[in-house]
Amino acid sequence: MEVELKTPISEDEVRKLKVGDTLYITGTVVTARDQAHRRALEYVREGRKLPIDFNGLAVYHCGPIVRKVGEEWEVVSAGPTTSKRMEMFEYDFIEKLKARVVIGKGGMGDKTAEACKRFGAVYAAFTGGAGVLAAKAIKRVVGVYWDDLGMPEALWVFEVERFGPLTVAIDSSGRNMFKEAQERSAGMRESALRELGVM
Amino acid sequence: MELEKIIRDTAKNLLKLSAIVLPPTVEKALRDAYERTPEGPGKVQLKAIIDNIEAAKRLKKPICQDTGVVSFYLKVGDDFPLKSGLKRILTEATVEATREVPLRPNAVEILGSNTGTNVGTNIPWVVIELTEGDYLEITAFPKGGGSTNVSQVKMLSPGLGMKGVLTFYIDSLLNAGAAGCPPYFVGVGIGGGENVCVELAKKALLRPIGVRAEGELGKLEEKMIEAGNLLKIGAMGTGEGPTVLNVSIETACRHPASLPVAIVFSCWALRYSTARVAKSGEVEYLTHRGIVLGT
Numbered sequence: 001m002e003v004e005l006k007t008p009i010s011e012d013e014v015r016k017l018k019v020g021d022t023l024y025i026t027g028t029v030v031t032a033r034d035q036a037h038r039r040a041l042e043y044v045r046e047g048r049k050l051p052i053d054f055n056g057l058a059v060y061h062c063g064p065i066v067r068k069v070g071e072e073w074e075v076v077s078a079g080p081t082t083s084k085r086m087e088m089f090e091y092d093f094i095e096k097l098k099a100r101v102v103i104g105k106g107g108m109g110d111k112t113a114e115a116c117k118r119f120g121a122v123y124a125a126f127t128g129g130a131g132v133l134a135a136k137a138i139k140r141v142v143g144v145y146w147d148d149l150g151m152p153e154a155l156w157v158f159e160v161e162r163f164g165p166l167t168v169a170i171d172s173s174g175r176n177m178f179k180e181a182q183e184r185s186a187g188m189r190e191s192a193l194r195e196l197g198v199m
Numbered sequence: 200m201e202l203e204k205i206i207r208d209t210a211k212n213l214l215k216l217s218a219i220v221l222p223p224t225v226e227k228a229l230r231d232a233y234e235r236t237p238e239g240p241g242k243v244q245l246k247a248i249i250d251n252i253e254a255a256k257r258l259k260k261p262i263c264q265d266t267g268v269v270s271f272y273l274k275v276g277d278d279f280p281l282k283s284g285l286k287r288i289l290t291e292a293t294v295e296a297t298r299e300v301p302l303r304p305n306a307v308e309i310l311g312s313n314t315g316t317n318v319g320t321n322i323p324w325v326v327i328e329l330t331e332g333d334y335l336e337i338t339a340f341p342k343g344g345g346s347t348n349v350s351q352v353k354m355l356s357p358g359l360g361m362k363g364v365l366t367f368y369i370d371s372l373l374n375a376g377a378a379g380c381p382p383y384f385v386g387v388g389i390g391g392g393e394n395v396c397v398e399l400a401k402k403a404l405l406r407p408i409g410v411r412a413e414g415e416l417g418k419l420e421e422k423m424i425e426a427g428n429l430l431k432i433g434a435m436g437t438g439e440g441p442t443v444l445n446v447s448i449e450t451a452c453r454h455p456a457s458l459p460v461a462i463v464f465s466c467w468a469l470r471y472s473t474a475r476v477a478k479s480g481e482v483e484y485l486t487h488r489g490i491v492l493g494t
Contacts (some may be wrong), residue, residue: 064264131261132252
């Protein structure tokens, strides 16, 4: 099914999404990679206020190419980075910061799936490498925080219009499309080796 | 115009072309994959790939924000007048292309930080082959981190023979899974030694798609494509659509006691571009004939 959601996204809306749905997001998407995840959770532990409230927003695993044209930021290319690296942070990120959609590539693990189920969130895959497509859907850079982490690691706040297509890959029932596909592939190992005359 | 400037401008343009426009054979392989994939998440991913390729071309922007670590493969003719200066010229071209395209700075010093320019210790990596003739052939071959991280090299026990090589190929694919942005182009290098097999595997990726190795190896390439696709990793790991779009094998003789094998993966965005610079200064683009991006 194809769904378009506007931020802030409610828990009810996100719980209706199912693995395999195609999702487009309009509103606010914030990039965060390894260092930004780490710092955000440090802030939470120390009770400090974050520069942006993630509640109902989408967090995007992305290190964009951005350049300044006059006074404005121009996003040149902004495809997703490998999400697995953020697995160690994402449960807490979803629980504490109430992000409703996590966007990235390559899939995430059991802990993230558990968080999606418990707190009401989804993991949605954006096509790896599709950096221009992503940049096209970004209408404006609303702000940038933590730029001391460097261009790829900073928190970029993007205003987006029909950002996608995103494939819902972990839903709030805890189904994990990438994990299921991986298990199916592993089950095909023998057939593949037989095809090659090895077994 | 002096030859040095022509080489620098050509190398710069090759980096730009490779970042923005896929070689037509690569694009065709992706379009064919889209056509034969049934409706579903796999097709949605392939559609996004095609849309992205078209948008990159139209907007003259890099296909992917990871514009890779830069390497150049050169064929230097006996009678081409410029030789020892080539590495410096290519380094300058990389700095300029990084600023102008722009490319993402991807050169990080091992005990330091990102150089910010895509050049630094031993980068750009330059591979030189000597050849007859009076021309210089330059291939720009930037490669992204995602698919590099899942590439594998192993010294097999020779007793395992080709069965060992094929098992290693299948297990490397399973290990790569969705992480390297499939559907994959796979370069396989067998023999030589530690460095040789990896270099052969990378070079294999530069062989035009559709051109098979001769004889038995060519047949094996086809069987490896079929077997790899049985794994159903699918487009971007969705389990749908192709897993492997091409396999190319290059070999070298091996030591009697060793069987080195490298499996080098390229994401769907297999990026390279080649041009020839004649001694006279005339430039002929080989992979991207007639494609002009301007400045």
